[in-house]
Amino acid sequence: MLKKLPKDFIMGGATAAYQCEGSTDVDGKGQVAWDQFLVEKGRYSANPASDFYNQYAVDIALCKKFKIDSIRMSISWSRIFPNGYGEINHKGVEYYHKVFAECKKQGVIPFVTLHHFDTPKSLFDDGDFLNRKNIDYFVDYAKFCFEEFTEVYYWSTFNEIYPVASNQYLLGSFPPEVQFDIAKTVTCLHNMMYAHARAVNVFKEGNYAGEIGVVHSLETKYPASESLKDRHAAALDDALSIKFLLDATYFGYYSPETMELVNEILAANSQTVEIDEEDFIEMKKASNRNDFLGINNYGSHWVKAYDGESKLHYNTTGEKGTQVYQIKGIGERIVREDLPKTDWDWIIYPKGLYDLLIRIKNEYPNYNKIFITENGLGYKDEFEEGIIMDDARIDYVRQHFNSIADACEEGVNVAGYFIWSLMDVFSWVNGYTKRYGLFYIDFETQKRYPKESAYWYKFVSETKTII
Template identity: 60%
Template sequence: MKKLPKDFIFGGATAAYQAEGATEKDGKGPVAWDQYLKDNYWYTAEPASDFYNQYPVDLELAEKFGVNGIRISIAWSRIFPKGYGQVNLKGVEFYHKLFAECHKRHVEPFVTLHHFDTPLALHSNGDFLNRDNIEHFVNYAKFCFKEFSEVNYWTTFNEIGPIGDGQYLVGKFPPGIQYDLAKVFQSHHNMMVSHAKAVKYFKENGFKGEIGVVHALPTKYPVDPNNPKDVKAAELEDIIHNKFILDATYLGCYSPETMAGVNHILEVNGGQLDFRPEDFKVLEAAKDLNDFLGINYYMSDWMKAFDGETEITHNGKGQKGGSKYQIKGVGQREFDVDVPRTDWDWMIYPQGLYDQIQRVIKDYPNYKKIYITENGLGYKDEFVDETVYDDARIDYVKQHLEVISDAISDGANVTGYFIWSLMDVFSWSNGYEKRYGLFYVDFETQKRYPKKSAYWYKKIAESQEIF
């Protein structure tokens, strides 16, 4: 039987916009998602899981079921309704109360500053494509570091890669732009500069605690590892989603191999990038200051060579086989491989998490430690007898915990795991039908019900043994 260390964090993850509700309450400013969901999807974020009011219930459940860490994000527009300027004191008060409840319940808060929810006033003027918003983010971060001294673990951004991907490649996030690879890379770059500036300020001013960044790192494999063109497709896809932002995080620059791939992609698809000397000065200054890397891992992808036009179809409603992904000059994802996949066409491959951890160790040895900050199974839960018999979720998490144990045995410093999600929340471009939580939420009554996975996770957390 495989084990995890005694001081390992067994956490649950949430995000402000996906859980809080109260989108217009107590002075909170708007975000781009408010109207975008109304215009493009079949649901809104109101009231979501009503975490704004239900957090004492959720944290009591966390304590009862052995969850000793929780990922929480601060809604930037709840603190600064326009992203800058006047502070909303009711928002500040809410987060102080939330963090106090966490500590009361012995659940350590790991706090993220930005989880897909730039305030509308800043999102409307270009989001992180606009360099002015780099400074607005850094000023917001400075305020939070000073104000919330009770926080011991800070994350600047959640999933810089999927933000650029969702906003400018797939077009499933506001502003809904598709196939603009230059904007993808520019967004990645400017957010990494924002991260570096915030980390540098945190360290130079001696704030207590730790700070890092959370990257989504889906592992990319060639369909045929003996076909150089498939291998190249996997490498280029990896640059878009992983290597570009990892280089910025830990090298303080982009390696020649990374830039060769970026230049190839832009030669085929068009566009130019605005990289400035001062950007690389701050990236270089921050590259050794990250206390941890958060890895969000759900799936891997298999790539094959492709010469046609770009076309991406997002499977938002869980209709298996509804996905299509091919990028001109990069490659095509192959879904019909001998690997199980979810109804949303996410390929279930725990080995990919092990391989991704080993890549970080090998390519970025100045990493200090890793948390697996998100991992879980999106599922069409069946609510029966006031619970969910989610054996598939248990099996999914078990397999991923086992490869984490293997990675630790092989020398990786992995110190915690946060299941996505603590309780059911809404899933950005997939709605409320795609559930991940340990606790089932009746979105009509907001009542919580432990799933079978919650009882299983409690036993794992208490014993550190994976069974």
């Protein structure tokens, strides 16, 4: 018997400003760190990306045509405030009003994120979220958006707080390319969660219409074996990447168990962190004010004990078997040879999403409701005279829909799903070779082509039946 999704389940497509808009230096937009970083590294450019800055009407019309209820998008902070604060760029404000007007015209719901890896460069160069002053600037920017863009009902404060902190200060795959600094990682995580809490409180106390939440990247950690050492390594990895975030979101503080594990990681690296207890006042106030939790989920991890020095290799080429993840004080993420993997070494394990959803229901009962805000398959799509058969993507999403349906049967309130991505977009570390979209983009002509998955997704949206 075919499984079904809830009848009022939102079927969306996800994007992000820097990854789809292009036009990074037009109409008064301020710089972000990526602009300079990509040039210095001699990498691909985020221009034109998917040219959403000019093609937004085309993409929103495709949403309507293919029964995609909602577009998850982000506002580029530096299009509104080129320096992160102070002078307002009215052309940027006008642009987003035009996008939201087009959404209304086509009957597509905008689901808007305030920060998606793109702090204005002036603030980034001043320490990004390690600098407490930048929290104030973020909250001011959030308040401006709440008051200005009354067309928006769904707001997310941040996209993927853990990858912001870990990619900048632990893995070093994002600027400023710092590696193995656990103290900076934890400080960034906390400061962003504090900024989230403050923005939520501004939203609720301002009585703005709509709903607000946060989007976390959450991927289940399993022990590589049942040995006590491997189980402890998985618990350490989980504490830093999941429990620290969910405790902050839904408790408004960090449980003693979570802090014991995080402090163990810090101590193993001869580092410490001081957290201002006053922050918990705002965080506790916000903990029961989140209207939803957004979850970005692409896979799961198996962790074994590891006693050596930290070593990393991030697979950016799609050459299978090249990923290495060994972190001192935490553990080693191993390869499961018995499970399928993407070309980028991401393990495909849909039950990990089911286990995560059940866990949140049990451990954080005030979660309210959940949107799967990103999930999808990065794939080397083959383009044959305008026809793109992406059965692997369909199978990937189908399996995850089945896990969502199973969790809903167990009483988890999952309200919607946003495939990453609506159309092919620029990738932060992979450029244009790793495609995720329902719509194939010829990046030279900017012409859109529906993939096989787009037609399948349309059927599921119309019928809520997982075929």
